[in-house]
Amino acid sequence: MQSRQVDPLEVRGTHTKPWEIWGYLCHHLNPARQSRSSTAHNASPSPGMNSLNSLSHPALNTTNTTLANYEPRQQYPLTLKPVTTPANNPEYYRLKRKQIEEANAPSFAKRFKGIMLPGTGFIGPNIYVRAQLALQSGLPDEERYALHHLVKISHERGDKYRFDQFPGLAESLVNKVLQVSGLFYNVDWTVDYTGTNPMIADNDCVDGLNGTPSILDKLHSNIALDMTDSVQNQRYYEELNRITEAGLVIRNMVMLDENAQYVARMPLVRDYASVVFSLKHPSLVELQHYALETIEQLCVYYSIDNQDVLYKALLSQIQGDDRGRIITALRATARLGMKFRENKRLDNVPSHILQNICQWLLVDDEELRSASLDFLYQYTSTADNVEVLLKIVNVPALVDQLSKLLLFDARKIPYNARRPEQEEEELPPAKVSRLSDSLVETLLKFDEPERSSRWLRMCFEDDPTAEMTQIDLWKSYQGTFLAYSATHPHLIAGDFIKNVSNTFNGASAQVAGQNKYVIRGIKPRKTPVDFDGRHLLRCLWHTNATASDPASSIFADADGNQCIQWFWNKQGLLQHILSQHLEIPRKKTEDNEFDFNAPSVTIPQRCSWSSCKHKIDLDESRRNIGWKLLARHIDTHLPERSSSSGGTKTKSKQTDLLEESGLHWLNTSVDETFKDPCGLPLGAVLCLRNIARALGRLPAEGEVVEKAIQVVPGAEEVFGHVKRRLFYTLGHNHVLRDYLGDVLRSLARSGAY
Structure with missing residues (x-):
């Protein structure tokens, strides 16, 4: 009897779980798991057949379908968040710690939330306000800090640092420099700004x-301290250094006119200057110089009389032996x-000051x-x-020295440079010189394009x-030759522009910007030249302004009231003035001379x-003399023909004779x-003019003056010995000619010349 193999499924019966069945099938029915011997003897089941001992099982059907339809789940990337740590955030x-501190803060601290308290980041006022408040505190260390910065600010920013922007700064500085009195007298000034305080009469109130x-x-009514010894303690020099710095700040600030x-x-400020000038001590030299330079800038706004304490203090500074102090005091007094x-009159000047001034003029x-x-002119x-x-000093010697200063540091200029610099007017850019009719007629002798080339050059x-x-x-070009186009046709625009490039090698026609056609490489001459390169002569006669045609607007001064024509020589220019500007007719004779006696x-x-x-x-009864004088005067305006502006200059015979x-x-x-005279020559001629005018007025001031005139020299005695020198300067220095003319006319009225 053969034994029968027991199937586990049968043993388990109806209690078999689906996964147990699946595990069994995978172990026994999967071809990959079978051995080669079993594969050889037994055929593999069909892929689509679910069988177990030739029997169908419903659970196997369902499982196989699920596996066939299975799709894996889509995978998403992981989102990673960094961990918050003190290192990365x-x-x-x-902020969290601040929130905790605010939550634990007491109630009174919450009331001041948002208010910037001292020591919590408030930077305070700027350096200007800090320095001013430190100076006003009166503490030595604060004053030292303030004055150190104020000296630097007033030097570097003096052009913009203004007193009116910081009220109280100027008063603080003046109060500080007034403390110099306390170093020499037992006084501490009290400044009263009411004007009605009865304490002003006290000796320590100003x-x-x-x-x-x-x-x-x-x-001087206060007790004077013993300052005979020039060596003082540290406290004295520290206080004096702060006072000197305050004086330096005021001096730097007043260099700005607004200050x-x-x-x-x-x-x-006047009281401060008077006090400083009255103190005599070697340690105050620097402060006194600062005070003098300060008053020099302020004197132009002071109207003081000869009894003012500041006026007397300035005169006392002139009497010293310090050169710098004397110069500054002289300038300050003159201003x-x-x-x-109204003119300021300097009175009660000591005689030795006037004598010293006359001697200082001799010093080199x-x-x-x-x-x-400056002082002598004002005096x-x-x-x-x-x-x-006239009674105190040797005025003839003074006049002699003043006349020598008229040519101080004079420069030699060729004699043919007759015209002053004011008449050499430069033409603005893109303004062309307009030639006279005689010059245009000369150009008409040439044919085009030679004519336009010569005009261009x-x-x-x-x-x-x-x-x-x-x-x-x-x-x-058209405005110059259009009037003659009927007899002398000119070039068309295109040919003319081409001729410009042919005449000037560096000139070229270009397009600049939006439809702007230019010629690059040439510009109008300031002074046109003739064919030989010599400068032409321009008429500067003023005429009544007339409406000019649009074609002539390109010419220089075409819209003004001054003649704009240029001429070959002096003769052509003179004839142009007589005929065109003075409208003098010509005689109907062969010589074609001007008729000056014409009724018109x-x-x-x-x-x-x-x-x-x-x-x-001159009236009409003396017209012949009048015309001669006018012609002679006009001739002085007409310049000689100038030489070429190139490297080689041609000299006329007349120029050679003048140089020889x-x-x-x-x-x-x-x-x-402003092109006006300046320096020592101007000061000398102004002093001479004042003296000459005064000599002309003295005899006409009444009986008292007539008695005084008997003891003072007259105009002839004062100016007689410098007559030739004055006329020589008048003939050789056209910068001072107007002033010297006033001097000579005043002397002529007084009967000296």
Whole structure:
């Protein structure tokens, strides 16, 4: 009897679990798990057949379908968040700690939340306010800090650091410099700004509103400290150093005109200067110099009389032996009241000061001479002072020295440079010189394009950086030759522009910007030249302004009231003035001379050449003399033909003769901005003019003056020995000619010349 193999499924019966069945099938029915021997003897079941001992099982059907339809779940990337730590996020823990501190803060601290308390980041006021408050505190360390910064600020930012922007700063500085009195007297000044305080009469109180005229008397009424020893303790020099720094700050600040006007309205500054000038001690030299330079800037706003304590203090500084102090005091005294309309009179000047000034003019020191001339000019502005000067000093010797200073530092200029610099007017850019009819008629002798080439070389020059619009260039050419186009046809625009490039090698037609056609490489000459390169002569006669045609607007001064034509020589220019400007007709003779006796001709009242102010005061009964004088005067305006502007200069025979004879101009210094005389020559001629005018007035001031005239020299005695020198300067120095003319006319009225 054969034994039968028991199937585990049968043993388990109906209690068999599905997964147990699946495990059994995987072990016994999977071909991959069978051995080769079993595979050889037994055929594998079909893939789609679910059988177990030839019997169907419903659970196997369901499982196989699930496996066939199985799809793996889609995997998503993991989202990782960093862990917050003090290393990677310190701000988080800072805010959290702040929240905890605020939550644990007491109730009173919550009331001040948002208010910036001291020591919690408040930077405080800027350095300007800090320095001012530190100075006002009065503490030595704070003052030292404040003055250190104020000295630096006033030096570096003095052009913008203004007193009116910091109220109280100027008063604090003045109060500080007034403390210099406490170093030499037992006094501590109290400044009163009410004006009604009865304590002002006390010896330690000063008036801040109106000033204290008796401040020196109050100072000297206090007990003087023993300062005979020049060696003092540390406290003295520390306090003096702070006071000196305060004086330096005021000096630096008043160099700005706005600050000078502000401080000039403070009477305490005059009291401070009076006190400093009255103290005599070697340690105060620096402070006194600062005070003098401060008063020099303020004196132009002061109107003080000869009894003022400041006026007496300035005169006392002139009497010293310190050169710097003397020069500054002379300039300050001369500038008193300069901003006022009425002339300031310097009275009660000691005689030895006047004598010293006359001697200082002999010293070879330009700065000392200049300051002395400023003082002397202000002093001699009144006839009474000149009379006093005639009695005290040797006025003829003074006049002799002043006449020598007229040519101080004079420069030799060729004699043919007759015209002053004011008449050499430069043409603005893109303005072409307009030639006279005689010049145009000369150009008409040439055919085109030679005619336009010669005109271009006369009126234009090479300049690689310059450019001119083609329309302006064409208008200037057309405006010159259009009147003659009927008989002498000119080039068309295209041919003319091409001829410009042929005439000037560096010129080329270009397009610049939006439809702007230019000629680059040429520019109009300031002074046109002839065919040989010599400069032409321009007419500067003023005429009545007339409406000009649009074609001539490109020419220089075409819209003004001055003649704009250029001429070959002096003769052509003179004939142009007589015929065109003075409208003098010509005689109907072979010589074609001008008829000055024609009824329609009237003598002009004044010369109209440039800025000339010459007047002609002759009536019709003396017309012949009037025309001769006018012609002679006009001839002085007409310049000689100048030489070429190139490297080689051609000289005329007349120029050679003038150079051989030693004739030349001796022009002195001129202000570069206003082209006016300046320096020692101007101061000398102004003093001579004051003395000459005063000598002309003295005999007409009544009987008392007539008695005084008997003991003073007259005009002939004072100026007689310098007559030749004055006329020599008048003939060789056209910078001072107007001033010297006033001197000579005043002397002529007084009967000296």
